[in-house]
Amino acid sequence: MLEPGLRAVTAALKKPVPRPLVKGPNTRTMVVATVSACLAYLLVVFFWGRFMDPGLYAVNYADKFLAPGAGHPFGTDFMGRDMFFRSIRGLSTSLVIGVIAAAVSSVIGLALGILSAVVGKAFDKVVLWGVDLCMGLPHLVLLILISFMLGKGAYGVTVGIALTHWPELTRVVRAEVLQLRSSVYVQAAYKMGQGRLRVALRHIVPHVIPVYLVGVVLLFPHAIMHEASLTFLGFGLPAETPAIGVILSEAMKHIATGKWWLALFPGLMLVVTVVLFDLIGDGMKKLLNPHSGNL
Amino acid sequence: MRLEAQDVRFRYGGAGARPGGGPGGGSVPEAGAGPGWVLDGVSLRIEAGERVALVGPSGCGKSTLAKILAGYLAPASGAVLLDGAPLPRRGYCPVQMVFQHPELSVNPRWNMGRVLTESWAPDEALLRELGIEREWLRRWPIELSGGELQRFCIARVLGPGTRFLICDEISTMLDVITQAQIWQLLLRVAEERGLGLLVITHSQPLAEKVCTRIVNL
Numbered sequence: 295m296l297e298p299g300l301r302a303v304t305a306a307l308k309k310p311v312p313r314p315l316v317k318g319p320n321t322r323t324m325v326v327a328t329v330s331a332c333l334a335y336l337l338v339v340f341f342w343g344r345f346m347d348p349g350l351y352a353v354n355y356a357d358k359f360l361a362p363g364a365g366h367p368f369g370t371d372f373m374g375r376d377m378f379f380r381s382i383r384g385l386s387t388s389l390v391i392g393v394i395a396a397a398v399s400s401v402i403g404l405a406l407g408i409l410s411a412v413v414g415k416a417f418d419k420v421v422l423w424g425v426d427l428c429m430g431l432p433h434l435v436l437l438i439l440i441s442f443m444l445g446k447g448a449y450g451v452t453v454g455i456a457l458t459h460w461p462e463l464t465r466v467v468r469a470e471v472l473q474l475r476s477s478v479y480v481q482a483a484y485k486m487g488q489g490r491l492r493v494a495l496r497h498i499v500p501h502v503i504p505v506y507l508v509g510v511v512l513l514f515p516h517a518i519m520h521e522a523s524l525t526f527l528g529f530g531l532p533a534e535t536p537a538i539g540v541i542l543s544e545a546m547k548h549i550a551t552g553k554w555w556l557a558l559f560p561g562l563m564l565v566v567t568v569v570l571f572d573l574i575g576d577g578m579k580k581l582l583n584p585h586s587g588n589l
Numbered sequence: 590m591r592l593e594a595q596d597v598r599f600r601y602g603g604a605g606a607r608p609g610g611g612p613g614g615g616s617v618p619e620a621g622a623g624p625g626w627v628l629d630g631v632s633l634r635i636e637a638g639e640r641v642a643l644v645g646p647s648g649c650g651k652s653t654l655a656k657i658l659a660g661y662l663a664p665a666s667g668a669v670l671l672d673g674a675p676l677p678r679r680g681y682c683p684v685q686m687v688f689q690h691p692e693l694s695v696n697p698r699w700n701m702g703r704v705l706t707e708s709w710a711p712d713e714a715l716l717r718e719l720g721i722e723r724e725w726l727r728r729w730p731i732e733l734s735g736g737e738l739q740r741f742c743i744a745r746v747l748g749p750g751t752r753f754l755i756c757d758e759i760s761t762m763l764d765v766i767t768q769a770q771i772w773q774l775l776l777r778v779a780e781e782r783g784l785g786l787l788v789i790t791h792s793q794p795l796a797e798k799v800c801t802r803i804v805n806l
Contacts, residue, residue, distance in 0.1 A: 478694045481661055486708035486746070487681030500698050585697070585731055 322581065329577040332570040336389065339567070343386025350379040351536060359548075362555050369555035371541075372548060381560040383536040385567055388518045391452050395517040399459035400510040406460065407467025408502070411475065421468070425461040433458060437520055438529045451530040455517050463509040470505050474498050504582030511575040515568040522564060538564045590637040590672055592684060592753045592785055594658055597667035599628040599650075627653050630667070633804060635753060640779065640786040642796035645806035651789045652689070654806065655757045658787065659686040671752070681708060685746035689758040691738035695730045702726035705741050709748035718774045719744050720767065735762040743771065747778060753785040760795070772799055 319327070354374035362369040368377035410421040428436070440454035474480055474497065483493050524530035525539025533540055538560055545556035627650040635641050643651050656662040658669055660676040669676055671683060688694045695704045705711060705726065716723075719740045725733060733741075739759060746754065756775070760768040776799065779786050790796050796803050 478688055478690070479696045482686075482688075482694060482746075483707065485660065485682040485685065486748070487679075487750070488707070489679070497696055 325577045325580050329574050329581075332574045332577075336567065336570060339382060340386050340389045343383045343389075346379060346383050346386075351375045351383060359553060362559070368559040369553075371544065371553075371556055377541070377556065377559060380536045380541060381538065381563045384538040384541055384560065385563055387448075387531070387535065387537050388521050388564075388567070391448070391455060391521045392514045392517040394452050395455035395459060395521075396510050396513040398456035399513060399517075400463055400506065402457075402460040403463030403509065404467055404502075404506055407464045408471055410464065410468045411471035418468075421464065425464055428458060428461040433520070434523065434527075437524055438527070441524055441529045446529055446532075448531055448535070451521055451524055454524070455520050459513050459517060463506070463513065466505055466509055467502060470502055471498065474501055504578070508575050508579045508582065511571060511578060514571040518564070518571075519568060590683075590752050590783075590785065591634060592658065592787075593632070593634040593670050594654065594664075595632055595668045595670065597628055597631045597654070597657055597664040597669070598626055599653055599657060599662065599664050600625045601627065601653075628657070628664070631806070632667075633658070635785045635787055637752065637785050638779070638783045639802065640776070640788065640800040642800035642803045643787060643789045643806055644791070644793065644796055644803055647791075649806050651806055652757050655686060655755045655787065655789055658753075659684045659755050661686065681748065681750040683750055683752040684755065685748075685751045685753070686755040686757065687739070687742050687746060687759045689761060691735055691742045691762075692730065694742050695738060697730050699730070700726070701728050701730065701733065701741055704730070705745055707745055709745075711744045711747065715744060715747065715778075718770075720770060736764065736767050739763065740771065743775070751782075751784065753787065754779070755787045755789070757789045758791070761791075 352375065354370075356374060357366070357370050358372055358374040360366050360370040360374075366376050366378060368381060370376055371380075406421050406424075410418045436458050437451075437454045440457060441450035444450035444453055480493060480497050483497055484490075488496070521530060522537070522539040522542065525537050526543045527539075528543065530539055531537045533544075541560045542557060542564075545553070545560070548556055631650070631654060633641075633643075633654070643654065645651050653662065657664050660669065660678075660682055676682060676684060695701075705721075721737075721740050721744060725737065725741075730738060739762065743759065754775075760771060763771065772795075775786070778784065786800070788796065788800055
């Protein structure tokens with residue numbers, strides 16, 4: 295009996311949207327363009343570094359300590375290795391660790407956040423204790439501890455970073471779910487005869503997913519920075535792997551003798567990568583937020 | 590049909606407050622009965638087809654009583670009965686409520702067409718009478734004014750299963766003409782379907798104009 299009304303409503307929804315009078319690309323297009331550009335850059339760096347011929351950054355004592363120039367845009371180090379290719383290769387390693395860490399941490403964060411908001415008071419308390427415990431400890435100290443316990447190396451760093459980045463996301467997801475559960479429109483949906491599953495799928499999930507996605511993307515720069523700093527301090531990746539942390543810590547030995555390019559370019563690459571991830575996260579936040587995304 | 594509250598007691602944060610319930614109950618008002626009790630032994634009865642106004646100063650528990658009557662909050666003691674039986678816990682609740690803040694009552698991620706048809710599909714005539722324009726259906730909640738949103742909030746709870754409608758300060762944000770239109774429509778629908786109406790308002794003239802009985806809390 296409700297069909298005709300429903301059909302009319304759907305028909306109205308299908309009519310073309312009148313174009314706004316403002317000329318030029320709108321906010322949405324701009325944000326999409328920015329995010330795609332950042333993503334493209336990161337993907338290029340990732341695949342280029344992953345499948346790079348190690349010969350490109352091989353030891354070559356004939357060419358050591360060359361300043362940046364035509365043959366070596368970022369110069370060469372004390373073993374004559376090309377810094378440009380080493381940096382790209384190092385960044386791709388950082389990206390892999392970042393992806394693994396963000397994936398593991400975000401799943402822990404999502405699960406604990408939702409359970410914390412749904413299960414009950416006691417469980418919530420335990421989770422919050424865990425969050426406070428992890429956030430109360432200096433992050434780097436915790437990372438060093440875990441990485442050292444697991445025998446350093448790529449394994450130690452990855453596990454350490456994967457296991458220590460969940461508390462922020464847990465907090466955010468928990469707060470979001472709690473707020474949604476008590477919101478008038480969710481309560482009204484229950485009263486209008488919508489079942490628990492239906493409300494969860496139609497009201498709650500669409501709100502939590504964007505928060506989660508943005509959280510995951512914003513987790514990347516943290517993970518990458520921590521990987522670099524851990525390696526820089528000597529608790530991370532071994533010295534022979536091309537990694538930004540290794541490159542930077544080696545560069546420190548030579549910076550006093552005027553080899554500025556060893557630290558500057560790889561450092562810059564790291565900062566650019568982190569900033570791009572931040573841009574992607576912010577762009578996604580804008581697109582997925584109903585107060586800015588539909589404009 | 591008859592909706593009644595029997596000797597209802599309630600306080601925020603105390604025993605009986607449903608966890609996760611109570612959207613923004615605000616601070617616990619000092620006014621009213623015993624210490625901390627927002628409602629202390631309140632009884633109210635509404636018959637089908639009756640229009641009751643609930644009047645009282647700010648913070649005396651009008652909205653709280655409304656939420657209890659509609660099943661949004663559970664009383665600490667006492668009962669809410671619909672024809673002698675407790676309100677159904679699941680399924681479409683015969684007692685529906687329209688809130689004071691429409692912008693909080695609709696999901697900001699849903700377009701208005703979806704909001705409107707969440708539980709039933711109002712027909713063209715009802716939409717026209719409520720002054721809901723076709724074109725609004727594809728808009729998002731932030732693209733409508735409070736008054737426009739409120740019309741959607743009213744339309745979506747006028748489903749065939751509704752027996753009692755609780756209106757908590759629903760017309761405060763509307764201009765006078767819209768206010769008059771909406772009340773005329775609500776009164777007509779209530780008459781046609783024999784709905785019971787509980788109208789919460791600060792405005793004595795509105796209460797006198799719209800309702801058949803005025804209750805002071």
